[in-house]
Amino acid sequence: MTLAIDVQRLTRRFGAFVAVDAISVQVKTGEVFGFLGANGAGKTTAIKMLIGLLEPTEGSAQVAGYDVRTQSEEVRRRIGYMSQRFSLYDDLTVRENIQLYGGIYGLTDDEISTRGAELVGGLHLDGAHDALVGTLPLGWKQKLAFSVALLHRPLVVFLDEPTGGVDPVTRRQFWEMIYAAAARGTTVFVTTHYMDEAEYCDRLSIMVDGRIAAMGTPAELKAEFGAPTIDEVFVRLARPAAMAGGV
Amino acid sequence: MRALRFLLRKEYLQIFRDKTLLRMLFLIPVVQLLVLSNAATFEVRQSRLFVVDRDRSTMSRGAIDRLVASGRFERTAASVSIAAADAAMRERRVEMIVVIPEGFERGIVRDHRATVQLLLNAEDGSAAGVSQAYARQILSRYAADLGGSLTPPIVPGGAHAEAAPGRARGVLDVRTRGLFNAELNYKHYMVPGILIQLLTIIGTLLTAMNIVREKEAGTLEQLNVTPVSRPVFIAAKLIPLWTLAMLVLAIGLFIGWIAFGVPMRGSLLLVFFGGAIYLVVALGIGLWISTVVETQQQAMFVTFALLMIYLLMSGLFTPVNSMPPWAQVVADANPMRHEIELMRAVMLKGAGLADVARHLVVMAVSGVLVLTIAVRQYHKRSA
Numbered sequence: 067m068t069l070a071i072d073v074q075r076l077t078r079r080f081g082a083f084v085a086v087d088a089i090s091v092q093v094k095t096g097e098v099f100g101f102l103g104a105n106g107a108g109k110t111t112a113i114k115m116l117i118g119l120l121e122p123t124e125g126s127a128q129v130a131g132y133d134v135r136t137q138s139e140e141v142r143r144r145i146g147y148m149s150q151r152f153s154l155y156d157d158l159t160v161r162e163n164i165q166l167y168g169g170i171y172g173l174t175d176d177e178i179s180t181r182g183a184e185l186v187g188g189l190h191l192d193g194a195h196d197a198l199v200g201t202l203p204l205g206w207k208q209k210l211a212f213s214v215a216l217l218h219r220p221l222v223v224f225l226d227e228p229t230g231g232v233d234p235v236t237r238r239q240f241w242e243m244i245y246a247a248a249a250r251g252t253t254v255f256v257t258t259h260y261m262d263e264a265e266y267c268d269r270l271s272i273m274v275d276g277r278i279a280a281m282g283t284p285a286e287l288k289a290e291f292g293a294p295t296i297d298e299v300f301v302r303l304a305r306p307a308a309m310a311g312g313v
Numbered sequence: 314m315r316a317l318r319f320l321l322r323k324e325y326l327q328i329f330r331d332k333t334l335l336r337m338l339f340l341i342p343v344v345q346l347l348v349l350s351n352a353a354t355f356e357v358r359q360s361r362l363f364v365v366d367r368d369r370s371t372m373s374r375g376a377i378d379r380l381v382a383s384g385r386f387e388r389t390a391a392s393v394s395i396a397a398a399d400a401a402m403r404e405r406r407v408e409m410i411v412v413i414p415e416g417f418e419r420g421i422v423r424d425h426r427a428t429v430q431l432l433l434n435a436e437d438g439s440a441a442g443v444s445q446a447y448a449r450q451i452l453s454r455y456a457a458d459l460g461g462s463l464t465p466p467i468v469p470g471g472a473h474a475e476a477a478p479g480r481a482r483g484v485l486d487v488r489t490r491g492l493f494n495a496e497l498n499y500k501h502y503m504v505p506g507i508l509i510q511l512l513t514i515i516g517t518l519l520t521a522m523n524i525v526r527e528k529e530a531g532t533l534e535q536l537n538v539t540p541v542s543r544p545v546f547i548a549a550k551l552i553p554l555w556t557l558a559m560l561v562l563a564i565g566l567f568i569g570w571i572a573f574g575v576p577m578r579g580s581l582l583l584v585f586f587g588g589a590i591y592l593v594v595a596l597g598i599g600l601w602i603s604t605v606v607e608t609q610q611q612a613m614f615v616t617f618a619l620l621m622i623y624l625l626m627s628g629l630f631t632p633v634n635s636m637p638p639w640a641q642v643v644a645d646a647n648p649m650r651h652e653i654e655l656m657r658a659v660m661l662k663g664a665g666l667a668d669v670a671r672h673l674v675v676m677a678v679s680g681v682l683v684l685t686i687a688v689r690q691y692h693k694r695s696a
Contacts, residue, residue: 117538121696138694139540147538151531157330158323169319170539 070095070222070253076125078111085111087276098254100264103273104304109257117147130221146215146223154211156200171218185213205236225256241266261297272303279303316541320549342565349507350500357443363398363407364391370418379455385447409433500573505656506629508565513595516558520599521612537693551596562588578663590676591652597683604690623649648679
C-alpha cells in the first residue's frame with residue numbers, strides 16, 4: 067500500500083516554544099486516521115503544516131506524494147480541508163458555495179452541476195439548494211462543509227474537529243460520511259475530542275506536549291495500556307502532562 | 314483564469330447582498346458632499362471687530378462703515394482705549410482691532426495719506442491672513458475714493474508696534490481677477506477634493522475590511538488551502554471594489570454637478586482615467602493594511618490613522634505651498650494630492666492629458682509600488 071501521508075521528524079517552533087516536536091506519522095491510502103491530543107498538544111499546528119498554511123521549522127512531510135515545503139501547490143490541488151471554524155460563505159446559497167469551490171478546483175460546469183446535485187441529494191438538502199448557508203442549522207452546515215471539501219475528489223482530506231458542537235445523531239451521520247469517503251479511496255486525517263469517535267478510526271495517534279505518545283489501531287492501544295476504552299488510554303497519557311503543566 | 318471568474322462572481326454576489334453596504338455607498342457621498350462642501354471653506358465672514366476711533370471724524374467713521382458694510386466684519390465693541398481693546402482680544406471677544414489715530418482726516422485732506430493700525434488674533438494664522446487682506450483691500454479702496462492713500466500696518470497677535478508713517482505717494486489700484494474659477498466659488502474648488510477624500514476612505518477601508526472579515530470568519534484560511542494563486546485572489550478582491558469605487562466617483566460627480574453646478578471644463582474621460590489609476594493606490598493600501606492586521610477593529614484603526622496623515626498632507630484643507638520644505642516633499646509624493654490637483658485642473662481649468670501627465674505618472678508609480686508591497690506581504694502560508 068502506498069502512503070498518503072509520510073511525516074518524518076516534523077518540528078515547529080514558535081520562538082523558544084516547541085509546538086510540534088519531531089513527530090513522525092505514516093498514513094496509508096484509504097485509511098481513516100485519528101489524530102488525537104488534548105487542547106494545546108499541537109494538533110492544529112501539525113495539520114497546518116501538512117496543508118501548507120504554516121512553514122515547518124524542521125523535518126519533512128509528504129502529502130499525496132508531494133513535499134509540503136517545496137511543492138505546496140501540488141499538495142493543495144490534491145487535498146481537502148475542513149477547519150474547526152465553519153468555513154463556507156454564510157451569505158451565499160448552498161448552490162453558490164458548491165459552484166465557487168468547484169470552480170476554484172477547476173471542475174467543469176458539467177462536473178459542478180452533476181456532483182453538486184449528487185452532494186445535495188446525498189445530504190437530503192434538495193429543498194435548500196437556494197437557501198443561504200447562514201440559515202441552515204449547524205449540523206447541516208458541517209455535513210455540507212465536509213461534502214464541499216470532497217467535491218474535487220481529493221486524495222487526502224483533513225478534518226480538524228469536524229463534529230464540534232453537533233448532536234449525537236448528526237455525529238453518527240457524519241462518521242457514515244467519513245466511512246463512505248474512505249471506501250471511495252480518500253484518505254481521512256481527522257482530529258477529535260470525542261473518544262467514542264476515536265474508536266471508529268482505523269488507526270490513531272495520541273499527541274502529548276508536541277510529541278506523539280502512542281500510535282496504533284484502537285485495539286492495539288487498548289492492549290498496550292491495558293485499558294478497556296480509548297478514553298482510558300487518552301486520560302492515562304494526557305494526565306501526567308497536565309499535572310506537570312500545573313493544571 | 315477559471316478560478317478568477319468564480320471568485321469574482323462570489324465577490325459581486327456578496328456585495329450586492331449586503332444591503333447596508335450598498336445604502337452606505339450611495340448615502341455617504343450624498344451627505345458628505347452636501348455637508349462638507351458647504352462647511353469646508355477658507356472664507357472668513359463676520360469677523361468681530363473692535364473699533365478704536367481716536368479721530369472721531371466723518372472720514373474715520375466712513376472707514377469703519379466701509380469695513381462693516383462689506384459683510385466681512387461685525388462691529389462688536391468700540392472704545393478710545395487701546396487697553397480695553399487688548400483685553401477684549403485676550404478674552405477672545407474680538408478677532409481684529411482697528412485703531413484710527415488722531416489726525417486721520419487731516420492727514421488725508423492735507424497730505425493725501427494716513428495711517429490705520431490693524432491688530433489681529435493670529436492664533437488661526439490663515440483666518441487672520443484672510444481678514445487682514447480683506448481689511449487692507451477695503452480701507453485702501455476707501456482711501457482711494459477719498460483721493461488719498463492709506464498704510465495699515467499689520468500687527469499680529471495683539472502685540473503693539475508704532476504706526477509706521479505712510480510711504481506711498483501715488484495711489485496704486487491693484488485689481489485681481491481669478492482665472493478658471495472666476496467667481497472664486499469655494500464649492501467648485503472643494504467638491505473635487507472632498508470627492509477624492511471620500512473615494513480614498515471608501516476604497517481603502519472597504520478593501521481592508523473585506524479581506525479581514527474573511528480572515529475573521531476563517532474563509533480566508535479555507536481559500537489559502539485551495540490552489541487559488543495569490544494574484545488571482547487579489548485580483549478577485551480588488552476588481553469588484555474598484556468598480557464599486559468608480560461608481561461612487563460617478564455618483565459624486567453627478568451630485569457636484571446637480572447640487573453645486575461644478576463645471577466639467579475638461580474631459581470627463583480623463584477624470585475617470587485619473588480616478589481609475591488613483592483607486593489602484595487606495596485599494597492597494599487597503600490590501601496592505603489587511604495583511605498586517607488580524608481583526609476588523611484593527612483594520613479600522615490603522616486605516617484611519619493612515620488616512621489622517623494622508624489627508625492632511627494632500628493640500629485639501631491646508632495649501633501645500635504653506636507647508637515647511639520637508640512636508641512639501643512628503644506632500645509631493647502623496648498620490649492623493651496629485652489626484653485632487655488633477656481633478657481640479659481638469660474640471661475647473663479644462664486641463665488636458667499633457668497638463669496632468671505628471672500627476673498620472675506619480676499616481677501610477679505609487680500604485681505599482683503599493684500593490685507590489687501588498688502582494689509580497691500577502692502569504693498563503695505563514696512563516
